[in-house]
Amino acid sequence: MNIAVIGASCTPYGEWWDKSLRDLLAQAQLTALDDAGLMPKDIQEIFVANMCAGQLSTQVNLGAMAADILGIHVPSTRIEGACASGALAVRAGIAAIESGRAEVVMVSGVEKMTDVDHTRVTESLMSATDYETEGFVGATFPALFALVTRAYMHTYNLTREQLAWVSVKNHKHGALNPSAHFRKEISVQDVLKSSMVADPLTLLDCSPMSDGAASIILSTPDFAKKINKHDVKIIASTQACDTLALSHREKITQFYATQYAGQQAYKQAGITPRDVNLVEVHDAFSMAEIIALEDLGFFDRGTAGHEIAQGKTNLNNTLTVNASGGLKAKGHPIGASGIGQIVELVQQLRTQCGARQVHNAKIGLAHSMGGLGATVAVHILTNKE
């Protein structure tokens, strides 16, 4: 696979009560165009990732909105796969190019979650569970992830302090990211003392509700060369599913969909986990980062928590994980998140990241998860020729 990323942009993530869904989407789309040095007329197809706007803003058909913003009439489609929506939209964009339908495609994601009654937001998030058997009986996402966490702690002797280090590390990185929702460092004690959400997960184990948008522009290698924007390319894009309900799984301390999508991605890119310099993983909860790093083959089963607590995944240590601050500190505007991860990789691979720059970044991997391990997509990017 060889798809060029010729433009990439994120709005800052945060609470933007003064900006509408359309405002955020427009901001990301126009700055991505600017980054690519293109005009709206150059875009031949658009994909827009979003999960909650139907429920929270009474707005669907965001495909038409995205084209409307640019004043163009090209095919434009909304893609949804819960929290993996953004990554799935990137895959749709790649398919459009690989099918020969389009040479230049825009992939955008947006979510507006903060200026709504929080009960509605929680209900909206529960729609990514298997609602008939989970959400309907009151299982929120933190509750389901607490089950996973307890099972993992029991099986692998993970300590509560090791778990907390995931959030501590991601806040440390987020503090260096001007676009992050939270730019302050926190301590292990802060995590342990923060409000209990679903035992053992406290508030600081959980990613926030954020507003934000992200947009990338993809093209054929030829087009990228023509406009001299061939520095970063996608060399793998994979996706896999698992049962919607957690109760239908044999194991709940690892996620098959991540394992399979990861293995396929390494195969597609012709690399191994050891070749990867930086990773953006889906740390919707601290536990999710630990499991993802094991499922992706970066650490042996049961050891990632220990390695994270030892600082191995800190910026410019053995393997930089979530240099952006991750979903925890950068923020989690759902539809934007999977695309925002790729924006981060692009900016790292272009060495545009200032204080949070990963030295010698050559190969980056993005992992995005929708539902509780139900939908996973993995992308691998490089700046190598």
Add this chain to the structure above:
Amino acid sequence: MNIAVIGASCTPYGEWWDKSLRDLLAQAQLTALDDAGLMPKDIQEIFVANMCAGQLSTQVNLGAMAADILGIHVPSTRIEGACASGALAVRAGIAAIESGRAEVVMVSGVEKMTDVDHTRVTESLMSATDYETEGFVGATFPALFALVTRAYMHTYNLTREQLAWVSVKNHKHGALNPSAHFRKEISVQDVLKSSMVADPLTLLDCSPMSDGAASIILSTPDFAKKINKHDVKIIASTQACDTLALSHREKITQFYATQYAGQQAYKQAGITPRDVNLVEVHDAFSMAEIIALEDLGFFDRGTAGHEIAQGKTNLNNTLTVNASGGLKAKGHPIGASGIGQIVELVQQLRTQCGARQVHNAKIGLAHSMGGLGATVAVHILTNKE
């Protein structure tokens, strides 16, 4: 373009309070597999169309649900473009095959709308308007289409009786379709006397809220030949957008997105409107069918209402339009509708339609619209070699 349709199935559309979203989706998927003579393991990628389940059933991530039903772990993605969701999912399925990612793809659509408080359904449907400028100020879809209807009647001297003939004709066809939501004939007087919804549109000018699902299986021509299912193929698949808000258009009596998608489709298929034997158009409102037939080049501007009233679009007359009964009589389970149209064309092109069979059907066209002309997709199918 040459994509084989090797399996096609619709659940009956109607009020199915005893069937869940998952039940309906499973029914369509399993009968489509059965129709193709395939097993779940043969499916390499899935796309699922749905508009309202987040709002009405608190359920998103239907991609994972669709794969879950089949017990497989392949990439599976939800596609949404309001009422055009189904047609957009078909386009995604075609892109997956044309990109070389998959040889055999399932495209399903589902909607569950009847066993919910109708105010919530109306609000959900309003999310396909430009909510900030339309839905927010109380503009429902019938209200917006009433504006279009008044403008059209004024511009082209369409009579109220001519408009009514659209529904009369579609109910006549629906009465012959065992899967239709409404299987009874109605008269022009019935339409005129039914409850006023948004002047001049009465209840019988409006398509119903329905439950239902549809599923098709697409493949490469080679795979279709291998399993001896190469009788029907898709020879064009196009999509276009217009402004999300009706107020941002220069004209409201015709829809640019239909015109453009139609022209591109004829070009892609290498045919003209005269070559088409049967059409399934998006008759969400009676007015929509008239405009679509003109936008697609079947009738001169301002004349389609007259031609329909004269019976020209009746079964086996000059051009059979909505042999299935259309959205009006067959029903409109949104996510399923665009795929259901293609199921109808496939069954017609295979001469499986019994009493509503179009004689000598060779080329069929499906037209699907999301929002008020904001998102349109057109597909052309044939049974010619």
